[in-house]
Amino acid sequence: MTFDITRIADPLFVSENRLAAHSDHRWHQRTEGDSEQLLSGTWRFHYAEHPSTAPDGFADTAYDVSAWDEIAVPGHIQLQGYGRPQYTNVQYPWDGLEDIVPGQAPAFSNPVGTYVRTYTLDRPLEEGERLSVAFLGAESAVAVWHNGVYVGYATDSFTPSEFDLTGTVVEGENRLAAQVFKVTAGTWLEDQDFYRFSGLFRDVVLRRRPRVHVEDVQITTDVAADLGTATIRAQVALDGSGSVSATLSGHGSVPLPLTEAGDGTLSVEIEAPRLWSAEDPHLHELAVEVRDEAGEVTERFTVPVGVRRFGIEDGLLKINGERVVLLGVNRHEFGVNGRVVTREETEADLRLLKAAGVNALRTSHYPNNSYFYELADRYGFYVIDEMNLETHAMWDAVVRGRIGLEEALPGDRPDWLPALLDRAASMVARDRNHASVVMWSCGNESFGGSDILAVADWFRSVDTRPVHYEGVHWDPRHPETTDVVSRMYAPVTEIEEFLATHRDKPYLLCEYAHAMGNSFGAVEKYIDLAYREPLFQGAFVWDFADQGILMTTPEGESYVGYGGDAGERPHDGEFCGNGLVFLDRTPSPKLLEMAQLYQPLHITVDRDGVAVHNRHLFTSTGGYAATVTLAREGVVLASAPFTLEVAPGSSASAPLPVEIPDEPGEYTVDVAFALVAATDWAPAGHVVASAQGVFVVEGTEPAATAPGAQAPQLIDGIHNVGVRGEGFTVLFSKLHGGLVSYRAGHGDAARELLHSIPKPSFWHAPTSNERGWGMPARDGQWLLASRYASLATTDPESGAQNPATTVVGDAVEVAFRYTLPTTPASESTVVYRVSGDGRIDVRLTARPGEGLPDMPEFGLLIETDAAFGHLRWYGEGPHESYVDRRASARLGVWESEVAELLTPYLRPQESGSRTGVRWAEVTDEAGVGLRVECAAGMEFSALPWTPFEIENAAHPVDLPPIRKTVLRPALMRRGVGGDDSWGARTHPEHLLPTGELEFAFTLRTVTPA
CATH class of the missing domain: 2.70.98.10 (Beta-galactosidase; Chain A, domain 5)
Structure with a gap:
């Protein structure tokens, strides 16, 4: 088998010899991590502006690459001195430069990065073991060779591309080579509002599979209507002859064994389960052990399990039986190194968002690195997991009348459907075991059509989560594509008018409050509506962090650049600066405002006292320490603790524990509810909700001039x-x-x-x-x-x-x-x-x-x-x-x-x-x-x-x-x-x-x- 480079312009050439997508569980044989070998680090690198100038024969073990440059993996090649980063929003990067049609790659410029590195296995392969290599993120397509042999090709920048190396691995030194193409047919499906990069931007990992191996595991949790019991099922795909056993921890003091239920499924029923939610992200742990026919253990792994029930019940989105309001943010996977974002940086993002009252995230507009979902499970977020699809420029062309409906991409075109289904399957297989994932999204701003409807139907055929897609608003031919009404940037008045006559689906704003520059005004109107209109169930701010490129002036001063600053054309200027936080994660005033609006307690302060409505679904105010502070023009006069136990979903009030003086002046009364104990996301004392009352005690006005002042x-x-x-x-x-x-x-x-x-x-x-x-x-x-x-x-x-x-x-x-x-x-x-x-x-x-x-x-x-x-x-x-x-x-x-x-x-x-x-x-x-x-x-x-x-x-x-x-x-x-x-x-x-x-x-x- 050889690689045919001409096929990269074929939308049907989605992958070749790539392994089937599977769950992201990480198995081991003897010790944690012994089944993986990280190949990230320094690789030899060759840059070509076009495939025609890429080197030949580089994959051969005798080919000398010692004179090639060195490059960091993971990393974008454009941030390491090769080509230019390019920021565009709607427009394709080549628009106006090359006259090409969907699927074609630019003839003038299509950078190719050729990567080579050698490695030696940590230990030799044992009998029956297999070896694979997984490229966790390659933008936008990768072809792979191992010891001179072509092993496969894959598109989709944002889900893993994994290839079997077993037949080509040798003792001692091995040579792995890859070519990464910036533009292929699949790139037409990746017209997101972001910087356009290319290269190996996530880790590259070698994986060993033992002779008997669980290739895939699918975990489901069925919670009874009365929440009194839950059944946890683990359906395993076993490769090789052997047996699987499992136990569940996190419920009681003794792990519970799962029993066989047929068809490779293990199950256990628990009573009075502690349910997972954003408020209490309790995770059980499923421990799996695999044995061969002789009874010898071949592998072990654990999978965190959030036992929860999420879906549309009684016409509303509910978590564990309660109507939920999604207080959301859209989050690009982006930081100071572009889309190369570490686990530690991701965790810091989630801690910051959790502390700001956010309970929901949308992965705009592609699947994130796998550890994002693991962390979202642990910290407690409701995630709309969005597949890697956006064809905004083509959508725009349809809306503007530049092209007809039949030319919409993907629209109703059968030759683009395999790529969509492939991307959907890769996302679902990897992410479906995560409790945080509560909805699947068919993508973003890609108009509509039968192809996206087919994706939605496929989601529903393999999983019970609701399906989200906003494009139905623009192409209403297939309203059944989405299980929720999804809009972007609709004014509050328009939402109310719509819901006055449309009561068949929950309503979400998958994007709102476009936080570009100095903005985020009047957002409280949306939050107020979410808590008084049952069908309006939340919204997602656009977006979390500014996208920008660290740059330096000719004089040596550093600054954050935006579209056009790298000399790229076309570009969309500072439209990438929509963040609640700045590139370095410094909070902007917009984040502080959002935190106030998203806080879980609605507090009012007047002379009669403090009234609190607890917007939590499952959490009382007992875990918070409340304080009331009285001040006059910045000088604190009194401060007192304040006790007010408010059950979830309830309201209560109490008199002020401080007394406003009779002396004329202006007084403030600040009320704050803070964490009593530290959490994973904030220390003890972190304020989760606050409010202020301002009170004026009237008195004599001061004299117009100071006593004794002479006329000037x-x-x-x-x-x-x-x-x-x-x-x-x-x-x-x-x-x-x-x-x-x-x-x-x-x-x-x-x-x-x-x-x-x-x-x-x-x-x-x-x-x-x-x-x-x-x-x-x-x-x-x-x-x-x-x-x-x-x-x-x-x-x-x-x-x-x-x-x-x-x-x-x-x-x-x-x-x-x-x-x-x-x-x-x-x-x-x-x-x-x-x-x-x-x-x-x-x-x-x-x-x-x-x-x-x-x-x-x-x-x-x-x-x-x-x-x-x-x-x-x-x-x-x-x-x-x-x-x-x-x-x-x-x-x-x-x-x-x-x-x-x-x-x-x-x-x-x-x-x-x-x-x-x-x-x-x-x-x-x-x-x-x-x-x-x-x-x-x-x-x-x-x-x-x-x-x-x-x-x-x-x-x-x-x-x-x-x-x-x-x-x-x-x-x-x-x-x-x-x-x-x-x-x-x-x-x-x-x-x-x-x-x-x-x-x-x-x-x-x-x-x-």
């Missing part, structure tokens, strides 16, 4: 208006149109607090979502208004001067009127009232021209010196918050360095703001600085850059050196939105009004105490 001195000059008082000087420019100086102190020791003239601000750096719906084009007039406002001329009718200077009681008031270059023209006025104690009360108004769109923000942009780099504020924090993403923020006194406040999204954009700010001050090392106050609460931003500088930077590393601190107190900024990133706008209630606006706040100097 007014100096109305030719070109400037000066105002002096004890310890301060203020200067307004009639020529340049604004406040040009605000000094703390007098003489040479005075500190200037302003870097330039404050100007009305109507603009922020567009977020990724705003770019998606065309905000810069629609709202660009507000950018002009912010940058190019001009001082209005004297009013010809009233003769009023601009600026207008007035003495009002013991204060001096200076008003500037600006004309804004919008069409039609708009106006803005800034009025400064300077009191004798140095306080400046600012009143900002805007009168937009008729018909102009809502503003991105409305406030004042104040530049100060970079030395004022420490921010302390009383408001919501500590992390970034916006009007539609503030559930996780808490009112308190917080502090941070200004240089650290711009959230490092892949592409710089509006970020770093705080909501509900009562006061904020920026100070230097000596404690001198500027204070901004707004008793009603404002949005406040302190950053080292203006919105214009942020907008101009393609990456954080491109931002200019820090030369100033930029304050932006604002009435409001537009909410970040995030239903999707290509058209969905911020919800109306989170937009600024379009009429006349007014905003008032106060400036003060800050001096050391």
